[in-house]
Amino acid sequence: MNIDGSTKIVGVFGWPVEHTASPRMHNVAFEALDLNWVYLPFEVKPDMLEPAVKAIIPLNIRGVNLTIPHKKDVIPFLDELSSEAQFIGTVNTIVKKGNKLIGYNTDGQGFMRALEENKISVLGKKVLILGAGGASFGISRELILKGADKLFVANRTLKRTEDLKKMLGEIEVLPLEKDSLKSVLKGADIVINTTSVGMKKDDRLLISENWLGPSIEAVVDIIYSPPETKLLRMARKKNIKTINGLDMLLHQGALSFELWTGKKAPIEVMRKALYKKFKTRK
Numbered sequence: 001m002n003i004d005g006s007t008k009i010v011g012v013f014g015w016p017v018e019h020t021a022s023p024r025m026h027n028v029a030f031e032a033l034d035l036n037w038v039y040l041p042f043e044v045k046p047d048m049l050e051p052a053v054k055a056i057i058p059l060n061i062r063g064v065n066l067t068i069p070h071k072k073d074v075i076p077f078l079d080e081l082s083s084e085a086q087f088i089g090t091v092n093t094i095v096k097k098g099n100k101l102i103g104y105n106t107d108g109q110g111f112m113r114a115l116e117e118n119k120i121s122v123l124g125k126k127v128l129i130l131g132a133g134g135a136s137f138g139i140s141r142e143l144i145l146k147g148a149d150k151l152f153v154a155n156r157t158l159k160r161t162e163d164l165k166k167m168l169g170e171i172e173v174l175p176l177e178k179d180s181l182k183s184v185l186k187g188a189d190i191v192i193n194t195t196s197v198g199m200k201k202d203d204r205l206l207i208s209e210n211w212l213g214p215s216i217e218a219v220v221d222i223i224y225s226p227p228e229t230k231l232l233r234m235a236r237k238k239n240i241k242t243i244n245g246l247d248m249l250l251h252q253g254a255l256s257f258e259l260w261t262g263k264k265a266p267i268e269v270m271r272k273a274l275y276k277k278f279k280t281r282k
């Protein structure tokens with residue numbers, strides 16, 4: 001990497017930030033396209049978020065990603081929001097355009113690109129989504145836009161599912177409980193876990209093996225660490241197609257890259273770096 005006086009800077013604001021895979025993924029992409037850009041991790045404590053965001057323009061930083069815990073709190077410091085960011089209520093990408101900061105959220109579209117490259121179409125399908133957090137809002141919106149026939153959203157806290165229903169209209173909300181999940185799973189085509197349940201070794205399974213009937217075409221877990229959650233392992237053992245969160249992570253990052261540089265992201269180079277970081281293969 002040859003940093004010089006013309007190097008353009010992007011990065012990620014997070015706290016903690018040391019586990020992020022994004023610098024590796026973006027820096028190999030800049031190198032592959034011979035772009036004089038660099039992606040840096042910025043450790044930004046919550047009480048330093050406002051001055052950090054306000055520094056983007058004077059320092060001529062071209063844009064940043066936002067990760068935990070800043071995705072929601074950043075909104076008051078931005079000039080404009082994309083329609084996705086407005087709907088989801090969180091921002092994962094800031095782009096500096098002149099003296100303005102525009103907030104985007106690439107999670108929903110990143111998720112759809114991951115499904116498409118895994119040859120899963122949602123058109124006319126019945127989809128069960130576990131979770132109604134920020135990621136679920138973005139994904140649900142895209143699923144409706146892409147023609148899913150029926151969307152069932154189950155969450156521990158019903159208030160969040162009801163908020164989503166108020167905004168999207170066309171979803172059915174249910175509690176994250178055995179009877180309701182079991183009955184929806186009988187005729188579902190696709191199951192998507194958007195909760196954080198599955199990240200820890202001793203996390204329980206939200207659904208049981210015998211609830212996954214023959215109609216299920218794919219089980220998707222947007223968790224990427226570990227790359228194979230208990231849920232995905234269970235589905236794989238039943239010969240159901242599985243997709244983990246790494247492809248969504250890749251594509252949401254590629255969309256940020258494209259927003260900043262205006263160039264098509266070198267997906268395969270980025271994928272290789274990401275999979276290497278997580279010591280796994282596609």
Ligand SMILES: NC(=O)c1ccc[n+]([C@@H]2O[C@H](COP(=O)([O-])OP(=O)(O)OC[C@H]3O[C@@H](n4cnc5c(N)ncnc54)[C@H](OP(=O)(O)O)[C@@H]3O)[C@@H](O)[C@H]2O)c1
Nearest residue numbers: 131132133134135136156157160194195196222245248249
């Ligand atoms: N692959 C990617 O690119 C990508 C992108 C974004 C997020 N993610 C992953 O997606 C997950 C959710 O992210 P987010 O931004 O949507 O977070 P969030 O807004 O905090 O939502 C968390 C979700 O998990 C549920 N949940 C948490 N603990 C639970 C428990 N013990 N039992 C049942 N439900 C529980 C929450 O339910 P309540 O509403 O009841 O609290 C909520 O639905 C995280 O694991 C994150 O790493 C992956």
